[in-house]
Amino acid sequence: MKITEIKELFDLNESGDAKIDEFSESITVGGWIRSIRDSKTFGFISISDGTCFKTLQIVYDDTLPNFKDISKLNVGAAIIVSGRLVLTPGAKQPFEIQADEVMVEGNSTSDYPLQKKRHSFEYLRTIPHLRARTNTFQATFRVRSLIAYAIHKFFQERGFVYVHTPIITGSDCEGAGEMFQVTTLNVDELLKGNNKSAEDVEKELSYEDDFFEKKTSLTVSGQLDGETYAQAFKKIYTFGPTFRAENSNTTRHAAEFWMIEPEISYADLEDDMELAEDMIKYIIEYVLDNAKDEMEFFNSFVDKGLLERLNHVKDSDFGRVTYTEAIDILKEHNDEFTYKVSWGCDLQTEHERYLTETVFKKPIFVTDYPKDIKAFYMKLNDDEKTVAAMDCLVPGIGEIIGGSQREDDYDKLIKRMKELGLDENEYKFYLDLRKYGSTRHAGFGLGFERCVMYLTGMSNIRDVIPYPRTVGSLV
């Protein structure tokens, strides 16, 4: 049985070359019932098959032998319909199917949690296995998928090598946040106070007995490993899950999220910013081209002004301002901020948004931050006070990307590590890169969920992850 996809029908219809007449004989479609209503002799069913945002209208009548059974179907039921496609000029939908046969693939019980009414996002979070069947989450998770692909496409077309940096790590030196421990030690027994191995009740357990014979954690960043591959392939990117065991119960923090971390050799901070700008524009363009219905939905029902904002970003030349200049600008408006700024402080979201929305009115890169508020691996500028860092700020949310040129000088890197009390032995692999053919190089990190929120206008990170993991919550 050949099942025609709803997307195929709409694509043909929109292509305008009347190929849709090819279907004038009889076609078969399958989908899940979004709504159903009937009168005495006929009825309408709206189905979604998940291949596109649009639904398809089915018309059925009492010439069908199972007319009464069809009318009793519940929302959520899966059906397969054979019939003729009929153009409906002037109607809301461009065409519909007049059913010759309606087969029930799987009925739905009357307690189906997604009735045809508006459900709150909070409620939908309690049924993550079903919420992708609603308009909002169909749109969100299709766009999430398209963004992921756009990112791969962007980097692969430019010859970048995709690197899977490890998830389980033996170092606690990635330095970007609190870590989850990974273990095969019997924690159940340890909680009972029983620190003995089963094989030998006399023997006390230690990390020697753990799977990797040492203490291990979930990665918080692939950057340092990514750099090792950039010194072999020139241009690489990572795209994988990262983890933070932080007790932050906000709309923007998840314990498990995906990150993209490109790294480029023979490249400086300017090359890094160009790459970031090109990437953001490419993603926006790809999504606008490939998810028109979804983006219009978000613009109408989730975040009015979204399309205008994204188009503006796509068409702007991103601005540049140093941290020092930015502080000078912001200081003049300190009375408008909750947190007052002065040179040396970290920028808060209120400052970032003020710069990009009110001052520059477009995306900007803020560069050359004080070394003391940035990571040890960032390249020290000649002033010895600032580092070659950049944050990309966009209207609507503030920071979306953070990156830097990396310190490529062995002696300067060692000096900075010592100042910060870092253990050289933990970073031997990283220091090797500065001994064996060191190059100027740079990279940045893009939080994938932050990017999905930005492109969809969805405001809670729990609503852009299929099964979100946040503190105290794992559905």
Add this chain to the structure above:
Amino acid sequence: MKITEIKELFDLNESGDAKIDEFSESITVGGWIRSIRDSKTFGFISISDGTCFKTLQIVYDDTLPNFKDISKLNVGAAIIVSGRLVLTPGAKQPFEIQADEVMVEGNSTSDYPLQKKRHSFEYLRTIPHLRARTNTFQATFRVRSLIAYAIHKFFQERGFVYVHTPIITGSDCEGAGEMFQVTTLNVDELLKGNNKSAEDVEKELSYEDDFFEKKTSLTVSGQLDGETYAQAFKKIYTFGPTFRAENSNTTRHAAEFWMIEPEISYADLEDDMELAEDMIKYIIEYVLDNAKDEMEFFNSFVDKGLLERLNHVKDSDFGRVTYTEAIDILKEHNDEFTYKVSWGCDLQTEHERYLTETVFKKPIFVTDYPKDIKAFYMKLNDDEKTVAAMDCLVPGIGEIIGGSQREDDYDKLIKRMKELGLDENEYKFYLDLRKYGSTRHAGFGLGFERCVMYLTGMSNIRDVIPYPRTVGSLV
């Protein structure tokens, strides 16, 4: 400074339209020294910049002011060279650069571990941060990247939605293997026998105190969650890391590896096999088209016969045989096997390879396995003894893909779960799919590293993962 990539030069040269003359003025290239040799008045340097498999020859002579310093450079050093591109008909390489200037971007110390000689894979595993600079690992990890992209491209072009199923899971019901525990409990203290929280030394710790307020693990498969999204989007795929805490120290097992798990609704086992066959052929074709040099290298130096085998797979119609038929065939050759077969046994690699290499001489799907050797969720056939499972076997390695149609009947699924003593409450979300618009559906799993090994001929899983994690070993 515009740095031209070596790939660009070779692409232009191979395009045959003499555009390479555009570079007759002066160009700048950058790369890492693979070899260097000099005589009194001139020298040759071979550099790689990681953008392609080929190296570029630099010729320099004593008209350069730093001639002597150049000659002292070590293998591994990073240089930037400006000069003229000169075609060298008849020579091993099609062109070379005659240097007007050689700048040292970063020297390499004489203890550089990758001298110009053959290193064993075992040795290279001890320097995972450097091994990608060798021919074999350049080829392996570029092909790994290309395979990953081919997989995304294949599914996205067909309208599949990419789903990030969760890495941290609260269920231990995925059933595919031993799991790693994920925790923020203070294991260091627990090992000391100190089961008290720091805040309140009187209070004993429990999973209530863990990050998610319950016991959590690393996922072993995204399939069950993937199915929930296939019932919303019709066609989905996952591509993410999975974990097995199994004490298997073999050349084919890693504790951390990536899996691709597509799932299709309104689809049966036949549709599933067609999808798998199309995908494998697509990946092979993509890699052969986009990594010619690398694949020829593997064919010459790693696995003679590789290209012939892959081309054969690409051009074959995959065969079909039921498990029962396969057992009948194999039984006749039981004297050739270490493990003798009989109906009901699981197939070993020796049996799988015999079927695909000796009997069918092409890739095959073995279908309809005994239910007792397959997972609970596979669809029961009418004979009530077998399930609608399929394994795809390919010459050279045996099983590369395993999949099945899923049990979509609520009552049959519950019955099977009870037979196997599974806890219904743990699977409520999964059972819901059979209550609310259940559809026939199917899917499969492809172990990504297994796929990379198959396409490169690399025989140890440790050599196709940038930073492999295996039992007792985490570099």
